[in-house]
Amino acid sequence: MSTDASVKKTSRKGPSRSEESRSAILEATRAELAESGWRTFSVDSVAKRASASKQTIYRWWPSIGAMCVDAALALIPDSPDGGRDPQERIATLIVPLEAAARTGNGHAVLRGALMAAADDQHAGEAWRGWMNRDIRQPMRMVLAELAAKRVIRRDFDLDEVIEQLLGPLWHRICVIRGPVKEGYSMQQARYALRVYSTI
Amino acid sequence: MSTDASVKKTSRKGPSRSEESRSAILEATRAELAESGWRTFSVDSVAKRASASKQTIYRWWPSIGAMCVDAALALIPDSPDGGRDPQERIATLIVPLEAAARTGNGHAVLRGALMAAADDQHAGEAWRGWMNRDIRQPMRMVLAELAAKRVIRRDFDLDEVIEQLLGPLWHRICVIRGPVKEGYSMQQARYALRVYSTI
Amino acid sequence: MSTDASVKKTSRKGPSRSEESRSAILEATRAELAESGWRTFSVDSVAKRASASKQTIYRWWPSIGAMCVDAALALIPDSPDGGRDPQERIATLIVPLEAAARTGNGHAVLRGALMAAADDQHAGEAWRGWMNRDIRQPMRMVLAELAAKRVIRRDFDLDEVIEQLLGPLWHRICVIRGPVKEGYSMQQARYALRVYSTI
Amino acid sequence: MSTDASVKKTSRKGPSRSEESRSAILEATRAELAESGWRTFSVDSVAKRASASKQTIYRWWPSIGAMCVDAALALIPDSPDGGRDPQERIATLIVPLEAAARTGNGHAVLRGALMAAADDQHAGEAWRGWMNRDIRQPMRMVLAELAAKRVIRRDFDLDEVIEQLLGPLWHRICVIRGPVKEGYSMQQARYALRVYSTI
DNA sequence: CATTAAACGAGACGGTACGTCTCGTCTTTGC
DNA sequence: GCAAAGACGAGACGTACCGTCTCGTTTAATG
Incomplete structure (x- = not known):
């Protein structure tokens, strides 16, 4: 049900994807979509609301639209x-x-x-x-x-x-x-x- | 079928709304909508393509969304x-x-x-x-x-x-x-x- | 003491330059200069304040700067x-x-x-x-x-x-x-x- | 001799102010001032000439006037x-x-x-x-x-x-x-x- | 352990677009 | 024919976001 790039190559150096961050971003996406609509929806706002870095968003989703779809499918x-x-x-x-x-x-x-x-x-x-x-x-x-x-x-x-x-x-x-x-x-x-x- | 503010107070000083400009803007709107979609659609592009000033757009339509609807209804x-x-x-x-x-x-x-x-x-x-x-x-x-x-x-x-x-x-x-x-x-x-x- | 184009060809058909309008414009210019400074000073504001048409301003002064100088010299x-x-x-x-x-x-x-x-x-x-x-x-x-x-x-x-x-x-x-x-x-x-x- | 906001909080996350961008902006400011004068001077032109973003200008100077003063003091x-x-x-x-x-x-x-x-x-x-x-x-x-x-x-x-x-x-x-x-x-x-x- | 590689927050950057304001010109209507 | 009114193309204003790019810090597997 998810479209992101988490094809988890489990054995790798360094920390793995933060689930906390992922869900905070999706939750923030939902909140922003509800407040702003699609056209005025902004990545900056999502990042700020989720206390996440924009880089983290762009790392895991190919586009913000895909992120919105993910956020909806989770519902x-x-x-x-x-x-x-x-x-x-x-x-x-x-x-x-x-x-x-x-x-x-x-x-x-x-x-x-x-x-x-x-x-x-x-x-x-x-x-x-x-x-x-x-x-x-x-x-x-x-x-x-x-x-x-x-x-x-x-x-x-x-x-x-x-x-x-x-x-x-x-x-x-x-x-x-x-x-x-x-x-x-x-x-x-x-x-x-x-x-x-x-x- | 139009949603703009052209409630023509017929007797008024000064020039009246330019029909030429109006139709050029709607035509450009249709072209841009087809090329860009709703989110990436830009007023600047419409103005440029229609050789119109942004001010003219904002003067006659309450929002660019309304302009898009007008452009569609004209079809x-x-x-x-x-x-x-x-x-x-x-x-x-x-x-x-x-x-x-x-x-x-x-x-x-x-x-x-x-x-x-x-x-x-x-x-x-x-x-x-x-x-x-x-x-x-x-x-x-x-x-x-x-x-x-x-x-x-x-x-x-x-x-x-x-x-x-x-x-x-x-x-x-x-x-x-x-x-x-x-x-x-x-x-x-x-x-x-x-x-x-x-x- | 004036720099504008009022080289009054005194006998001429039609109405001649309106002194009323001239002084209203200069007075408005002074007021706007005092409120806004030179960079933010605007012709539109002067016209509005003087209840004058912009065309009247551009007809009689070669530039808005010249109008400001005129307004000052009158003092x-x-x-x-x-x-x-x-x-x-x-x-x-x-x-x-x-x-x-x-x-x-x-x-x-x-x-x-x-x-x-x-x-x-x-x-x-x-x-x-x-x-x-x-x-x-x-x-x-x-x-x-x-x-x-x-x-x-x-x-x-x-x-x-x-x-x-x-x-x-x-x-x-x-x-x-x-x-x-x-x-x-x-x-x-x-x-x-x-x-x-x-x- | 500088009036901008570069009160260097030395230890901070993220990248720090780009000196390259700063000096390009001041140089462009000088060039534009020489070409255009104060009233017609435009931030857009400075940004374009310096290959800088307007945001970068507004981030570091409280006003374009202050930027002009900075550009002059550097001389x-x-x-x-x-x-x-x-x-x-x-x-x-x-x-x-x-x-x-x-x-x-x-x-x-x-x-x-x-x-x-x-x-x-x-x-x-x-x-x-x-x-x-x-x-x-x-x-x-x-x-x-x-x-x-x-x-x-x-x-x-x-x-x-x-x-x-x-x-x-x-x-x-x-x-x-x-x-x-x-x-x-x-x-x-x-x-x-x-x-x-x-x- | 120490090393090292990835993920993360923060945020600066060059850009594009926003919606507004102003410029100087042009057009219409009324006196 | 002058003046008020005001529409128009053009373009700058200062702000908000875009997507990319450092930065330092934190975390986990590897040596």
Whole structure:
């Protein structure tokens, strides 16, 4: 879930990466994203708030956008085990995102990370990497299974379904700026099933 | 469709706003948004490219975000007259957006404007103002009519429908960065009708 | 005593130069010079304070420095008739300058004008023109007379004497920023006579 | 002789002030002062010419005026040891100033610094500080000694004497804009002795 | 142990851009 | 045709950040 360069070559002279510093930076990133938005967000402020040196930031992240994505992904919990019925199985995949959006400043942090991913090369790769791992692949499995059971059409387009599922959430977070209500994921899953259902 | 301060007090001493300068600035804004993205976008560059003074920009727009939104809205054509069948009537409302997204750099410009609207106070107001005028109100009429005819449920939530309709488009423009295909609006309208249909 | 372009072609169609506007501008110039100093002094402020248009300023003065010199010269009264004894006759020439320096904001205005004259082509010409007319030429007469009477040496250097007489005043106005006391001119005249006296 | 903030807290983390950058900035300041004068002098130009960042300038000097004063003071050599006779001892104090005024662009640089000192708070303090240290205090000693020997009057006013000595020099530099000839200091010292002599 | 290499905080540096202010010119409207 | 009003291109103001680069200090594995 992390995009930084910590490929830990464990045996090396000198001290290893300071976890303290890493988490302080991510925490500061979240706070600054919530206060400033993506465009006005500043590395200097993050460094100051985290009592970290800018060098430390640039050492471990390829760009500040990637750092923002990291900071956001840290808010997203792991998916619980999928439920029984189709709607629940689909919802399960996006429930962690919904959860993150409902934490304190999660709304703003997700917005920042999404914008970073749209603006910044590295951030975009980090974000799409996570999407592939945690959303796209699992979703493919679930949809394939549902298609096999004839619950949904067999010619679905995976990316289109994801677009239908996540688009509205992002719209709510970035444009409407309205709250993400309890059960939002279930509702989206229901809508998706309706759209792609065989009947 | 404009958010600037040109409330033309027609009889006033001195020269009036230069239309030449205005359009050069908006054109430069679009070019820069396409080249640089929202975060790295710079007023200096726009001014230079438009052979305009920064003062002229700050005189007429409350913020550069608002200027970006203006530049994007200028790409969106007026809605044609609505068609006959329900799906077409809904699609008609978002067809201009689809059209804008398919012009030369429209994809990038819309992305920039959307991000500006998410980051910047004034830009947000300008964008939501346009949404209300050109999307929300017409949509309310169409949906009310469809509800009266029992084509869709009568307890629909206007904003939720808009979220379902536009969310995926934005997702495609900002995250997926994939092309918006011909007929996208019709497809989204069909999906929406399915979700909210009475059957 | 004025350096502007008002070479009044007296019979001419249309309105002629507005004296009201002229004096308002010079008064505003003095006020701004006193408040802001030479470097921060601004034409816009003068125009605003004088309720005048910038165009009017640029129409009548070749540069803002020249305008500052004009504003200062307007503070300097005409020389009274020269006295009887040598010291008094010399002092008489610089008494108006001393007087100007002791009016309300005269200290600051003179400082501004002197700096304008040092920095600005036109202002320098205006200032030196005034110096020639009101200081240099009369002084040449007085000194020639005193030399003829053997009160001072006959090989005096006119400009050097003026330098000795005025230099300290300027130093006081610009650097020391101390008050110019009553009788300053007489004292300087006495010193000059001592320096150049035949004994 | 420097007015900047380099109060060298010798043991500090991080890099220390770059001497290279400091001297490049002062050199560029001198060049720009000579080319542009005080009012049109621009920090941007200095930064560009010195290949320095504006931030570096603002980091180390409280104002650009103070920087100009620094740039000028760097031109003024140390006083040589005072001579034997009274005139020479006084002249010695202002000889370095005369020397500076005769270097390449020293004339213009001194003019700029003097104007900066007249316009700008910090520059004024810097200039008067230097005056106190390098002119006023030594002069006080010399004059006291001469007064004790009855060469000059015992009730001289220190500041007035300085005014008489330096005023003409400044006048020449700023207004007359004439060259400062070899021996100028000696001449001024002679004049001063005459003015304040006991006979 | 002492050495040595990396990580860290602090922060100076050359730059770019910010949003504001001023310059000198130009244009429109009113007297 | 003069004057007020004020828009305009140009560019400097002083500040904030960018990403890079020393500095000294701290920490941990190696010799």
